[in-house]
Amino acid sequence: MAILRKRRYTWYARVRVWNNTTQKQKEIQIPLKTKSKVTALTRLTKVNKVENFIKDGTITNYTKYFVWLNNGKSEFHRFSVGEAIDEWLAYRKKWGIRRKTIEINVNGLNHFKQSVSKDYPLESVSIEQVDDFVDHMKEVSLSNTSINIHLRTLKSMLRHYWKRERLDKVPMIEQIKVDRNDPIYITDHEFQSIMELKWLDGLYKRAFYFYRETGCRLGEPFLSRLDGEWLDIPNTSKGKKPRSIMLDKSLISIFKELIEWQEDRKDLSYNAEHLSKMFKKALRHIGSSELKHFHSLRHTFAVRCLLQNIPIFKIQKWMGHSSVTTTEVYANMELKRVQQDFPTLTTCFEDTPKNGFRGSLTRGTDDYNLLFLDGRVVN
Numbered sequence: 001m002a003i004l005r006k007r008r009y010t011w012y013a014r015v016r017v018w019n020n021t022t023q024k025q026k027e028i029q030i031p032l033k034t035k036s037k038v039t040a041l042t043r044l045t046k047v048n049k050v051e052n053f054i055k056d057g058t059i060t061n062y063t064k065y066f067v068w069l070n071n072g073k074s075e076f077h078r079f080s081v082g083e084a085i086d087e088w089l090a091y092r093k094k095w096g097i098r099r100k101t102i103e104i105n106v107n108g109l110n111h112f113k114q115s116v117s118k119d120y121p122l123e124s125v126s127i128e129q130v131d132d133f134v135d136h137m138k139e140v141s142l143s144n145t146s147i148n149i150h151l152r153t154l155k156s157m158l159r160h161y162w163k164r165e166r167l168d169k170v171p172m173i174e175q176i177k178v179d180r181n182d183p184i185y186i187t188d189h190e191f192q193s194i195m196e197l198k199w200l201d202g203l204y205k206r207a208f209y210f211y212r213e214t215g216c217r218l219g220e221p222f223l224s225r226l227d228g229e230w231l232d233i234p235n236t237s238k239g240k241k242p243r244s245i246m247l248d249k250s251l252i253s254i255f256k257e258l259i260e261w262q263e264d265r266k267d268l269s270y271n272a273e274h275l276s277k278m279f280k281k282a283l284r285h286i287g288s289s290e291l292k293h294f295h296s297l298r299h300t301f302a303v304r305c306l307l308q309n310i311p312i313f314k315i316q317k318w319m320g321h322s323s324v325t326t327t328e329v330y331a332n333m334e335l336k337r338v339q340q341d342f343p344t345l346t347t348c349f350e351d352t353p354k355n356g357f358r359g360s361l362t363r364g365t366d367d368y369n370l371l372f373l374d375g376r377v378v379n
């Protein structure tokens with residue numbers, strides 16, 4: 001907590017910051033611009049509200065936050081929505097929040113600024129402004145799912161400031177009811193059709209097969225390392241929990257090929273997005289639903305595991321879900337109906353091996369450029 005310090009006739013707020021490098025404390029003195037101790041105590045309270053941001057370096061321009069330093073124009077400064085958004089996003093970037101998550105946050109808060117204006121006082125945000133926010137998003141034709149994502153972003157930001165005593169309260173923000181749909185997966189027939197596309201390079205076919213067989217998220221292979229037969233996925237991925245997946249010989253070969261391909265380009269985000277775009281192009285070429293996309297391969301992995309009677313808790317661990325509740329969405333599907341979409345599970349799979357991945361489709365061949373599906377060979 002900042003404390004008062006008097007220098008000659010005026011008061012200062014003294015903030016002590018610990019430097020991990022020098023193992024010493026550094027003192028920051030913020031002028032309170034007053035000779036009155038009563039006024040100094042009032043201004044000290046405002047300094048203490050943002051002390052943590054001063055210490056971590058988020059706030060460096062004190063005139064922006066303390067009006068008594070702003071040429072004496074006003075003794076009352078109202079923290080605006082625009083200032084709050086900029087500061088909150090800077091805080092999240094500083095603490096290593098994923099780039100994609102930041103992009104989603106920016107998108108949602110840009111909509112919020114458009115609905116209330118960036119100069120609107122943050123402390124005045126109430127349920128009325130939240131309703132205006134929802135109406136604005138509906139007017140620009142966002143889906144209910146997207147609206148809920150942006151509502152969560154707004155709620156997270158407001159709670160951030162409430163926890164730091166910069167807001168007295170947070171309005172009740174409720175999610176829009178969205179009917180739950182079954183996870184969208186890739187059927188055996190669709191996957192086989194993609195494998196038979198003449199224009200699609202074999203690298204992409206092997207990559208798609210790898211994702212279907214491991215349940216990895218799009219960027220995870222490029223963040224991971226191979227330790228013998230185990231693929232170690234760090235906690236920097238979306239799940240924030242490290243996990244390991246055992247690979248068979250063919251999957252190890254594909255993983256190494258993907259890493260070599262990535263090293264030739266040096267741009268992780270481009271590589272991942274490129275794979276996603278190529279998969280979407282292939283789906284469109286074979287006439288699949290527009291609702292299907294690259295992440296459907298991850299859903300496919302989960303569905304296939306359940307059809308093989310693999311325990312839900314083991315699937316949760318493989319997929320890196322923080323809660324089994326997330327994984328249970330697959331168990332709620334009508335698996336008897338789904339089973340007809342995966343004839344290869346009963347026609348060409350062998351017994352489940354120790355790693356849980358039943359019957360690798362490239363098992364029994366030294367050339368992993370060949371994929372075996374429904375008894376057919378695809379180059």
